[in-house]
Amino acid sequence: MPFYKTVLDKLDKRSASQVADSLLRLRNRLKKEIPQRNVLKSVLIATWNLREFGANQKCGKRLEESLLYIAEIISHFDLVAIQEVNQNLNDLQKLMGLLGDWWEYLVTDVTAGRSGNEERIAFIYDGRKVRFDHLAGELTLPPLKNAVRQPARSPFICAFRTGWRRLSLCSVHIYYGTSKPNDSTRVSEIAAVSKLLADRNNKRQNVADGEPENVVLLGDFNIFNQSGDRTSEALAANGFVVPRAFRKLSGSNLAGDKYFDQIAFHDPKKRVRTNCAGVFDFTPTIFGPNDAELHQEAMERSAPQQYARAKDKVKFYRNWRTFQLSDHLPLWVELKTDFSDAYLATVMRGRSKPAIP
Numbered sequence: 206m207p208f209y210k211t212v213l214d215k216l217d218k219r220s221a222s223q224v225a226d227s228l229l230r231l232r233n234r235l236k237k238e239i240p241q242r243n244v245l246k247s248v249l250i251a252t253w254n255l256r257e258f259g260a261n262q263k264c265g266k267r268l269e270e271s272l273l274y275i276a277e278i279i280s281h282f283d284l285v286a287i288q289e290v291n292q293n294l295n296d297l298q299k300l301m302g303l304l305g306d307w308w309e310y311l312v313t314d315v316t317a318g319r320s321g322n323e324e325r326i327a328f329i330y331d332g333r334k335v336r337f338d339h340l341a342g343e344l345t346l347p348p349l350k351n352a353v354r355q356p357a358r359s360p361f362i363c364a365f366r367t368g369w370r371r372l373s374l375c376s377v378h379i380y381y382g383t384s385k386p387n388d389s390t391r392v393s394e395i396a397a398v399s400k401l402l403a404d405r406n407n408k409r410q411n412v413a414d415g416e417p418e419n420v421v422l423l424g425d426f427n428i429f430n431q432s433g434d435r436t437s438e439a440l441a442a443n444g445f446v447v448p449r450a451f452r453k454l455s456g457s458n459l460a461g462d463k464y465f466d467q468i469a470f471h472d473p474k475k476r477v478r479t480n481c482a483g484v485f486d487f488t489p490t491i492f493g494p495n496d497a498e499l500h501q502e503a504m505e506r507s508a509p510q511q512y513a514r515a516k517d518k519v520k521f522y523r524n525w526r527t528f529q530l531s532d533h534l535p536l537w538v539e540l541k542t543d544f545s546d547a548y549l550a551t552v553m554r555g556r557s558k559p560a561i562p
Contacts, residue, residue, distance in 0.1 A: 208302065212269045213225065231490045240480070245543045246368075248539070250374070254531060255531050256289055256528055258287065258297065259297060265525070272299055279300075279329060287329060288377075291325070313359060328365075362375040362376075362402075372540075376423055379394050379436075387434065387436065395439040399471075406420045406473070422468075428464045447470075455484060456484075458534070459488065461486070
């Protein structure tokens with residue numbers, strides 16, 4: 206990225222050298238684990254819950270070098286759904302400045318009420334590759350015979366175009382509730398949102414212009430288990446499919462044992478072509494669980510009073526690092542977007558109305 210200098214020049218020589226080394230190791234890991242971005246063939250979509258992004262944090266302020274790491278990770282994707290963006294947008298605006306002028310973002314208003322937690326949801330995308338396609342809205346559940354409990358944080362749906370694809374992405378941060386699987390409110394919220402999107406997409410399949418639409422439901426679902434969990438089953442019951450590649454992955458929390466984050470597709474005509482998918486674990490290169498001593502100076506700059514009072518410095522660090530990056534790992538998928546050969550083949554065979562894959 207061209208904006209490393211704006212952050213590194215503010216640090217002393219020792220800290221700048223340490224951050225530069227961490228960035229190099231992070232870049233090398235990203236290059237090994239994430240497919241290389243390209244203009245035509247595919248799109249890389251990710252979802253990432255950035256813990257209390259922009260909030261006044263319990264463990265001090267988020268440092269600018271941490272924003273560099275976040276920007277570096279995001280820059281390896283084309284379109285990223287971000288959850289837990291705070292009412293204060295300073296960190297988001299700094300992040301966009303680091304990414305560059307060709308990156309764009311869309312963000313919701315703050316969800317009102319205590320359960321909304323002053324949160325927003327955002328989409329960040331590379332404007333050279335992805336185009337916003339004029340649809341944006343916060344979902345509300347339709348009225349039924351009985352009173353409807355609206356989602357704790359309003360889901361955010363936006364339409365984008367890239368290559369041959371029109372994608373409607375709906376990003377969610379589902380109600381957490383009790384710290385256990387199958388919280389009843391969590392299950393009902395996932396079921397209601399996925400049903401609403403499925404009904405909408407089923408109607409869309411038969412519109413007159415034949416425009417194919419792929420609905421992607423992604424974000425923080427607070428799902429504990431990959432299978433046998435009622436929250437997972439609520440998605441499947443409404444026709445949402447999680448790519449097979451995800452079944453082999455570890456969880457998306459730092460411990461790797463919870464499947465909070467998901468990317469699921471409603472694809473009744475089976476148009477979606479996934480190339481590969483993954484969870485990107487940044488901890489082997491930055492903010493590892495045993496790196497407390499390495500980050501002592503950074504903790505003192507970020508949270509001088511909290512760090513000085515902490516009796517267990519290692520325990521403090523392991524919490525502090527989740528407020529610098531996150532307690533979630535980015536989940537990603539690569540989708541095929543170039544169907545030129547298939548389309549031309551249908552024309553060649555003389556079909557009067559070639560089907561768009």
